[in-house]
Amino acid sequence: MAENWNIRGDYVEACNCEVACQCVWLEPPDGDVCTVSLAWEIEEGQYGTVDLSGLGVAMLIYTDEGVMFAPDTGWYLALLVDETADATQQAAIEDIFTGHAGGVFAVIADTHVESAEVATAPFxxxxxxxxxxxxxxxxxxMETTPKDGFNDEPGTITPHPLGPGLEMKTAKSxxxxxxxxxxxxxDVSENNSYYCDFELVNA
Structure with a gap:
């Protein structure tokens, strides 16, 4: 049985769409496929009694053609886990981010994921x-900077499933x-980026 977990920290993503990515409005991505990298720095996190604080995680995704969040669109994932994680921490991160431990990633895995592989790397x-x-x-x-609106403040978009209150701030890579x-x-440089202070839980 999966443990209860919670993680919070910094999040950023960069994809192939022009600013702003239209997947959140259930429109096809630029080129009809999505290629995106997502990265989390876990400032504080627990998986049961396992401390995940200070670890990095990245996810690489490319999709079948069509609307990214359409139920019949397949996703292909590579999960990169911070090489400083010990075996217990790595297993916990794999459980969370591959959807085996519930929460938003379980919904994504059940609906979209066609394949997923895991590797370690320095962050x-x-x-x-x-x-x-x-x-x-x-x-x-990834090098990204905020995309400001006419009020000289970063724009926001909603709904995004990984943002607090389903909200993300807009940026450009x-x-x-x-x-x-x-x-x-x-190489999808000079395109869309989103970022936030994230907080995710499985309950």
């Missing part, structure tokens, strides 16, 4: 207000590259 995750710099080994690079294998390999 460098830096945030300065709305500016993010993420390096996951030699696999992922200066760099957004992935080089994992032939399937997970792309």
């Amino acid at each position: 460098e995750f830096d945030r300065d207000d709305g500016d993010f710099s993420v390096e996951v080994g030699d696999v992922v690079t 200066e760099a957004a590259t992935v080089s994992y294998d032939d399937d997970f390999s792309w």
